[in-house]
Amino acid sequence: MDPLETVAPAFVDMAHQIVWATAATVNSAGEPSTRILHPICEWDGERLRGWIATSPLSVKAKHLARMPMMSLTYWRPNQDTCTVRCRTAWDETDAGREALWERFSNAPDPLGYVPSLVPAWTSPAVPAFGALELEPVAIRLLEGSAMLGGGGLVLNWRAR
Numbered sequence: 798m799d800p801l802e803t804v805a806p807a808f809v810d811m812a813h814q815i816v817w818a819t820a821a822t823v824n825s826a827g828e829p830s831t832r833i834l835h836p837i838c839e840w841d842g843e844r845l846r847g848w849i850a851t852s853p854l855s856v857k858a859k860h861l862a863r864m865p866m867m868s869l870t871y872w873r874p875n876q877d878t879c880t881v882r883c884r885t886a887w888d889e890t891d892a893g894r895e896a897l898w899e900r901f902s903n904a905p906d907p908l909g910y911v912p913s914l915v916p917a918w919t920s921p922a923v924p925a926f927g928a929l930e931l932e933p934v935a936i937r938l939l940e941g942s943a944m945l946g947g948g949g950l951v952l953n954w955r956a957r
Contacts (some may be wrong), residue, residue, distance in 0.1 A: 836869060838931075881931075
């Protein structure tokens with residue numbers, strides 16, 4: 798295992814360059830369900846956290862109510878990948894929802910976007926807008942060149 802201090806910055810860098818992740822949850826029958834989401838992550842030197850602007854009224858929210866875990870995988874054509882498994886929790890406070898709205902609105906391209914682009918999200922206060930917080934419990938990062946035998950970064954971290 799590699800230290801979080803090494804893995805987290807490399808993960809955030811790769812994830813923020815790729816932007817879109819395949820997100821997996823588990824339904825009530827124990828079956829996997831995937832969708833593409835747009836997380837944003839932050840490493841403050843000690844703690845890695847992430848957030849997703851998404852609807853608390855969605856099927857995904859029902860899955861997370863039963864099993865509050867999510868796996869996110871980022872991929873790019875050169876075969877660079879990073880996967881993070883996370884505990885999830887909804888921040889239902891007005892302050893938390895507004896902070897996430899601002900976090901995305903003020904993020905640089907290609908990561909940033911104005912959440913009101915989603916028709917149901919006219920403001921952070923509408924019921925359809927939710928702030929899903931992610932707490933990583935495991936990360937694997939693999940540069941495609943390592944997979945193809947040409948060297949490259951391979952990092953693994955797991956929470957204790």
